[in-house]
Amino acid sequence: MGKAQPGPNPALPDERADMSPVSSIASRSRVTSITLLADLEGIDQIITPRPDSAAVWLHRRGGPALPSDKGLEVQMRRPIVFLHLPKTGGQTIHHAVASTFAPEERSPIRVMSEVGPEGPFPSGYLFHSGHLDWRRLNEVGGDPFVFTVLRDPRERLGSFYFYMRATLERRAQDLGREALTSHQAAMLGPAETFFFPEDDAARRRIRQTWVNVTSNFFAFRSLSRAPRHLDISRGDLLAQALANAGAMTAIYRFGDFEPLEDDMEHLTGQRLRIAEKRSNTGPLDARVSRWQALLDLFEDDRNRRRLEEFVEVDQDLMERLAFRQSTLSGSGP
Numbered sequence: 177m178g179k180a181q182p183g184p185n186p187a188l189p190d191e192r193a194d195m196s197p198v199s200s201i202a203s204r205s206r207v208t209s210i211t212l213l214a215d216l217e218g219i220d221q222i223i224t225p226r227p228d229s230a231a232v233w234l235h236r237r238g239g240p241a242l243p244s245d246k247g248l249e250v251q252m253r254r255p256i257v258f259l260h261l262p263k264t265g266g267q268t269i270h271h272a273v274a275s276t277f278a279p280e281e282r283s284p285i286r287v288m289s290e291v292g293p294e295g296p297f298p299s300g301y302l303f304h305s306g307h308l309d310w311r312r313l314n315e316v317g318g319d320p321f322v323f324t325v326l327r328d329p330r331e332r333l334g335s336f337y338f339y340m341r342a343t344l345e346r347r348a349q350d351l352g353r354e355a356l357t358s359h360q361a362a363m364l365g366p367a368e369t370f371f372f373p374e375d376d377a378a379r380r381r382i383r384q385t386w387v388n389v390t391s392n393f394f395a396f397r398s399l400s401r402a403p404r405h406l407d408i409s410r411g412d413l414l415a416q417a418l419a420n421a422g423a424m425t426a427i428y429r430f431g432d433f434e435p436l437e438d439d440m441e442h443l444t445g446q447r448l449r450i451a452e453k454r455s456n457t458g459p460l461d462a463r464v465s466r467w468q469a470l471l472d473l474f475e476d477d478r479n480r481r482r483l484e485e486f487v488e489v490d491q492d493l494m495e496r497l498a499f500r501q502s503t504l505s506g507s508g509p
Contacts, residue, residue: 334466
């Protein structure tokens, strides 16, 4: 916690470019309607409801709901933190959940390159969402509902590769290849050369940002692995990932969005049709296996087997995690 945050990750897309109006942030200013209520025991702060909403959020450690000046029914609002792994349906989820919050309630921080001195989770917001390191998650007050969505590691890797390659091809067409970093330019070449480069620095970069990404995300609370962690054993990586998974309120499986819709309905009072929508889709047909399509780009069977090592710990982790089940018959989150 509190360590210096990394700079922008060139391997990650800045997805703000195709954000819908629902998810865009019009202002960078902090919430201005916070009133400190020192005279009310157990209540830290309150955000005044917008005129068209009956919801009042109380960031509290216990305490009664407050009456609305307009006689509207007051509802307790729990902060929500969505930790987004690339190519797990995150854009669709972000848009849907963000639509339940006023613009001033949504943190503008979506990627690590936007992080300032306050860190990835600046105070005063009810909704945090993005490709964010979460080592400072404990700075989010109000008993936040923290969740992520995980996809089959093989399919996620293949999907991310094809999505990034298509994105970089468009960028090269618009700005020229000289606008790409060496790592990005390598992605436009043969897949085998990209994943198994001869250059030592390039190999380290691949290990940091492409190998067992899901396990890294849990173990180091970051999308990339720091150089000092490159030699961690697979057993230690898995153990650390499982230990940190306990910080999540819920973990959902990609494609099985009904439990997520159930929980969001409990939290927001709205049924979000996440399963019916798809944002930021990749270049391949939805019916095509991304993993098989990636393997088909390799000419050497040995390299196909080596690529399996990129997801081995992730596969083991997925088998051990407890994924959220439907709460329709339960009490909700």
